[in-house]
Amino acid sequence: MILTVTLNTALDLTYDVPKLVPHTSHRVGDISERPGGKGLNVARVLSALGHETTVTGFAGGSTGAVLRELLAGTSPDGSAPTGAPAPGTAPAPITDALVTVAGNTRRTIAVVDRASGDTTQLNEPGPLVTADEWTAFLGRYEELLAGADAVALCGSLPPGIHVGAYAELVRPARAAGVPVLLDTSGEPLRRGIAARPDLIKPNAEELAQLTGSRDPLRATRDARRRGAHGVIASLGPDGVLAVTPDGIWQARPPAKVLGNPTGAGDSAVAGLLSGLVEGLGWPDRLRRAVALSTATVLAPTAGDFDRAAYEELLSRVVIEEHAPAA
């Protein structure tokens, strides 16, 4: 089982409008609602790849209830997992191990202009999480770690959670020998890295914010010195740069693609984790990460991936090994 942690889950709404014009009134056409927050997006891709996944974090209020209902519908039969199918063959169950909080799970609204596809994003703040709710979560998390092959810690922190929270979650994973990937930004990333996660997956902006350098190789090495064992820097259309204890690789998509990059980073995380638990080497994990994130940009619905494109891209991702000079 792969465990994903989303402390600040969201009910993601997408509104279709002809064109957003400030200070006017709009009739929304199509509405879509789905469970959101980075760890839930990662879980959806892992499920599609055939990996049994458990999601934890917080959900509460009426929006949290809708999120959990939709999450149950994402699972192939809506029931508890009874054993994963062979990876890659069929969607695997997603188990809901979210901790209930008193506050309302936040909504995010993506307002999409019909013709251009341009998106305006409105993100509610998360619910205030109390000290007791955090303690309840820590207990649940440690129980879940016992059955996890890998864990991903994903996204922003809701109000009430201390900025060093990710360090507090990296440590027990390391102690239990469960590989841990941290995908966040800003101060939570800076503090989390100090607890020495196995992997981080910053984008160029997050990496520059962390290290002060916009040179990907220099910034990536700096991030390793700060505590991350491996750094997978996502460079958008240029693919990923992986600086790991085993070597340095760059993996690129075969060609530039146009589309919506929303969720591409979460698909890359799913690619990395699935390759890790299947025992693949770095080049194959990176191939999977780049093919999945490229296939996500290509999919018509934000955050989904185009399976045919993914399978076709897998063999065409360009991998370059760099000399491991320090």
Added chain:
Amino acid sequence: MILTVTLNTALDLTYDVPKLVPHTSHRVGDISERPGGKGLNVARVLSALGHETTVTGFAGGSTGAVLRELLAGTSPDGSAPTGAPAPGTAPAPITDALVTVAGNTRRTIAVVDRASGDTTQLNEPGPLVTADEWTAFLGRYEELLAGADAVALCGSLPPGIHVGAYAELVRPARAAGVPVLLDTSGEPLRRGIAARPDLIKPNAEELAQLTGSRDPLRATRDARRRGAHGVIASLGPDGVLAVTPDGIWQARPPAKVLGNPTGAGDSAVAGLLSGLVEGLGWPDRLRRAVALSTATVLAPTAGDFDRAAYEELLSRVVIEEHAPAA
């Protein structure tokens, strides 16, 4: 008891943002949620004026559940009414007689720019109402009419409701001798008028759309010929023009005011109905309508009214009686 009908209720969300910029991402600051749709707004003002009010229409899904919870919280003690206090003295109970539907009650989102107060509106479509749900509503409506002193039919029609629906609701009210006010627009207004409601309350735009004339007096008289016994045309900062079987009046606020006009029309409806059931004459009903709508423009929260301003304005509304030339 005053009955208000809101076929297309809404969960009204207000988002506070620094400034809405299309195609960028926004962190929402304050969020407010409240029960919406014109008839619910009218009921809230009636309750504040001390009038026992019952709301009906449709509510469904998770958003409908939140709406009903918030509505229960609006009522002073959250319980069923046990007898209205003397009008004007204390808030009176609002009784929830909404009919449950399978679909989700729509959300509306008002995105308010913090500094300027400029508002961008996003309105979801309503739920599809089935023929069985409409039939259930008609039964409930006829029962409620039996105990009503007046009824207001308010707002747009959700998908699935036929465009002549308001005519179907005006007729039994007329037959039961319950004064009926229709506040809608477009084709539902045109069809509804033909069933001869006691009052309609169009704004200048709705009146022009109905009659083809932008001259308020001519358009108002035309609207009467189409079937409305009385027409109260709301003319924004110029107050209201009332063309009734008893005479013609113009009522104006004492001075122009700046503020948010959202909900001013609903407050005017509440003023008219409260004055009607209290047996006031037209000049006093119009005074109340204009003072309430002006006090609504002045209130910091959209749709609320400033009670001190309302009480102060009541004596200062300027009433002019016109010669009843046809």
